[in-house]
Amino acid sequence: MPRRDPIQDIVDRTGESAGSDAARVVAGLAKVALVFRHAQWAASGERGLTPTQSQILAIIAGSRELVGVKAVARHMAITVGTASEAVGALVDKGLVTKRADQSDGRAVVLTLTARGTREAARAAAWPSAMVEAAEAMPEGERALLLRGLVGMVRTMQACGMVPTARMCVECRYFRPNEHPGKAKPHHCRFIRAPIGDADLRLDCADMERAEEPERLWEVFVRGAPLERETPGQGGAGRAGPGRVIPRPEDESV
Numbered sequence: 001m002p003r004r005d006p007i008q009d010i011v012d013r014t015g016e017s018a019g020s021d022a023a024r025v026v027a028g029l030a031k032v033a034l035v036f037r038h039a040q041w042a043a044s045g046e047r048g049l050t051p052t053q054s055q056i057l058a059i060i061a062g063s064r065e066l067v068g069v070k071a072v073a074r075h076m077a078i079t080v081g082t083a084s085e086a087v088g089a090l091v092d093k094g095l096v097t098k099r100a101d102q103s104d105g106r107a108v109v110l111t112l113t114a115r116g117t118r119e120a121a122r123a124a125a126w127p128s129a130m131v132e133a134a135e136a137m138p139e140g141e142r143a144l145l146l147r148g149l150v151g152m153v154r155t156m157q158a159c160g161m162v163p164t165a166r167m168c169v170e171c172r173y174f175r176p177n178e179h180p181g182k183a184k185p186h187h188c189r190f191i192r193a194p195i196g197d198a199d200l201r202l203d204c205a206d207m208e209r210a211e212e213p214e215r216l217w218e219v220f221v222r223g224a225p226l227e228r229e230t231p232g233q234g235g236a237g238r239a240g241p242g243r244v245i246p247r248p249e250d251e252s253v
């Protein structure tokens with residue numbers, strides 16, 4: 001008997017008749033995931049790759065550090081065995097090479113060949129139909145959706161359901177609500193520019209984890225600027241709640 005698509009199962013179980021608004025959100029996300037998966041299979045298949053292999057190419061290309069099989073498995077939330085098998089196929093296809101890690105002779109790091117680099121650039125592109133659907137949304141709705149998705153990813157990350165994402169809301173360069181009332185109310189100290197909800201990143205190669213990501217999130221959600229720690233205020237060295245603190249351009253959390 002052919003195996004049922006698990007995503008389709010979710011769609012069927014959480015259809016329009018589902019009671020709660022949370023279930024309807026999940027039903028909507030499941031429909032989007034279904035389209036995404038089909039587009040991924042079609043695009044990867046045309047190039048003779050599986051979606052897992054395509055994703056591995058994109059991970060190797062997008063990582064600032066050298067990655068090995070274990071890091072790939074962690075990033076994709078798959079087993080080391082599955083990652084190892086997919087990497088082996090990519091090596092056989094001449095897209096990836098393995099070499100010894102110079103800092104640890106027993107470890108192996110993965111690098112892209114010239115052809116692998118070209119494939120990785122294609123693999124990193126999102127399905128055009130989905131990009132067009134997102135572009136068709138009014139800008140304000142797109143920003144709200146992204147903000148909501150960031151919250152969902154963060155919750156799932158805390159439950160260990162998804163690998164740690166490189167998100168603005170946990171980044172030491174992120175200053176939430178630093179420009180109140182402006183179209184782009186937040187600030188990224190890495191690029192030294194204001195950013196809005198629609199600019200929030202879920203996988204930024206320049207992200208560095210903040211020391212207090214929980215506090216950063218609370219400030220982001222509360223809608224007030226981040227309080228900068230200043231000696232002698234508030235006992236613990238914090239400025240008063242909600243106070244807008246002057247922002248030196250080169251500081252981070």
Ligand code: SF4
Nearest residue numbers: 168171188190204207
């Ligand atoms: S460095 Fe990247 S993750 Fe960090 S705030 Fe800037 S854009 Fe966001």
